[in-house]
Amino acid sequence: MKTSNPKPLCPVKSGLSAAILALGVMVAPSVHATVASNFTIVNHATGQPLSLYDYQGSIILLDFWAYWCGPCNQASADIEPNITQYYRNAGGNNNGVPVTVISISIDLSSPDSENTFIDTYGLELVGDDASGAAYDQFNQGYIPQFAVINGTTNSSNYGTWQVLYSNYGYGAGSTVPTLKSYIDSVQTPAPTCAVTNPVTGAIIPPSDITLGAEIASNGKIIKNVEFYNGTTLLGSTTNTPCSLVWSNAPVGVQSVFVRTYYGTTSSDSAPVNFTVASPLVPKLISQGTNFLLRWTGGAGTFQVQVATNLSTPVWQNYGTAGTNQSLTITAANRAAFFRVLWP
Numbered sequence: 001m002k003t004s005n006p007k008p009l010c011p012v013k014s015g016l017s018a019a020i021l022a023l024g025v026m027v028a029p030s031v032h033a034t035v036a037s038n039f040t041i042v043n044h045a046t047g048q049p050l051s052l053y054d055y056q057g058s059i060i061l062l063d064f065w066a067y068w069c070g071p072c073n074q075a076s077a078d079i080e081p082n083i084t085q086y087y088r089n090a091g092g093n094n095n096g097v098p099v100t101v102i103s104i105s106i107d108l109s110s111p112d113s114e115n116t117f118i119d120t121y122g123l124e125l126v127g128d129d130a131s132g133a134a135y136d137q138f139n140q141g142y143i144p145q146f147a148v149i150n151g152t153t154n155s156s157n158y159g160t161w162q163v164l165y166s167n168y169g170y171g172a173g174s175t176v177p178t179l180k181s182y183i184d185s186v187q188t189p190a191p192t193c194a195v196t197n198p199v200t201g202a203i204i205p206p207s208d209i210t211l212g213a214e215i216a217s218n219g220k221i222i223k224n225v226e227f228y229n230g231t232t233l234l235g236s237t238t239n240t241p242c243s244l245v246w247s248n249a250p251v252g253v254q255s256v257f258v259r260t261y262y263g264t265t266s267s268d269s270a271p272v273n274f275t276v277a278s279p280l281v282p283k284l285i286s287q288g289t290n291f292l293l294r295w296t297g298g299a300g301t302f303q304v305q306v307a308t309n310l311s312t313p314v315w316q317n318y319g320t321a322g323t324n325q326s327l328t329i330t331a332a333n334r335a336a337f338f339r340v341l342w343p
Contacts, residue, residue: 010066034159038053043128044126045126050102055100058152060102060181062146063101064146067110068113075170079101079179083099090263095188100133103125140166147166155185156188186221188218192267195258202273204274206249206278208247212244213246215260221262226261281295284338293327303321304319305341
C-alpha cells in the first residue's frame with residue numbers, strides 16, 4: 001500500500017456522513033490496514049446491497065468521489081475510458097486477471113447532481129456510501145480517493161484482499177498510469193490446458209475429426225483457444241468446452257496441441273500424438289463356393305457386418321476380424337451385403 005504527496009483534490013471532513021462536507025477542512029492521513037475489510041453499501045442502479053467481497057476473483061479499483069469535486073470530475077473522465085473500458089476490452093489486466101471498478105459516491109445530498117455526474121462520465125458500477133462504510137476504511141481526508149485491492153484467491157505475489165495502493169488527489173497523466181501499474185502487477189498462475197480428444201496413441205479413420213480440449217482458467221479471462229497440428233493452425237474457438245472439427249486430416253501420425261491466450265501472453269498444452277489411418281478398400285474374392293472378403297488400409301480392430309438388403313438394412317455382426325484384414329464368407333451368405341467397421 002502506498003501514499004504520496006497530494007495532487008489536486010477536495011478536502012472532506014473525517015467521519016463523513018451523508019451531507020456533512022466541509023470544503024477547506026483538512027484531516028491528516030490515517031494509517032490503513034494492508035488487508036481490506038468487507039463493506040456493504042448500496043448499488044446506485046438497483047438499490048440492492050453492494051459488498052466488496054462480492055467481487056472476489058477480481059482486482060478491484062475503488063474510486064471515491066462527490067459530484068461537486070472538480071478533481072473528481074477530472075478523475076472519472078479519465079478512469080472510465082482508460083481503466084474501466086480499457087481492461088474490459090483487453091480481457092483483464094496484463095496477466096488476464098479480471099478488473100472491476102467501483103465508483104463510490106460519498107455525498108448523496110443532491111440526487112440530481114449525482115445522477116448527472118454518473119451520466120456525464122458513463123460510470124458503470126456505482127455505489128452510494130451514505131454512512132461512510134467504505135470511505136472511512138480508506139479515508140485520508142480528501143477526494144478523489146483511490147484504492148487498488150487484490151480480490152483474487154490464488155495470486156502468486158499478493159494476499160487475498162491486500163490493499164496494493166491507497167492515495168488521494170488526481171494528476172492528469174500520472175494518476176491513471178499509477179493505478180494501472182498496480183492493477184497490472186497482480187499475477188495468478190497460468191491456465192492449464194490439455195487436449196482431451198483424440199487421446200495419445202489413437203488410430204482415427206480418415207474422416208472429420210472432432211478435436212476437444214479442457215482449459216482450467218485459474219481465475220483468468222480466456223480470450224481465445226487455438227488448435228495446432230505441429231506448426232499448422234487448424235482453427236480457433238472461444239466456446240467452452242473447447243472443440244473444433246478438423247476436416248480432411250492427412251493420413252499419418254499427427255501431433256495436436258492447444259494454445260490458450262490470456263492477458264498479453266499465451267500458454268501451450270502438451271501435444272497429443274495419434275494416427276490418421278488410410279481409408280479402407282474392401283474386395284470380394286471368389287474361393288470356390290466361398291468368398292474371401294479382403295481389405296486394405298486402416299489399422300486396429302475390424303468388425304464385419306451383414307445385411308440382406310440395402311433399402312432398409314438391418315446390419316448384424318458376421319464375424320470379428322480383429323486385427324486381420326480378411327474374413328471368409330461362406331456359400332450360405334452369397335446373396336447378402338457386407339461392410340467392414342473400423343475402428
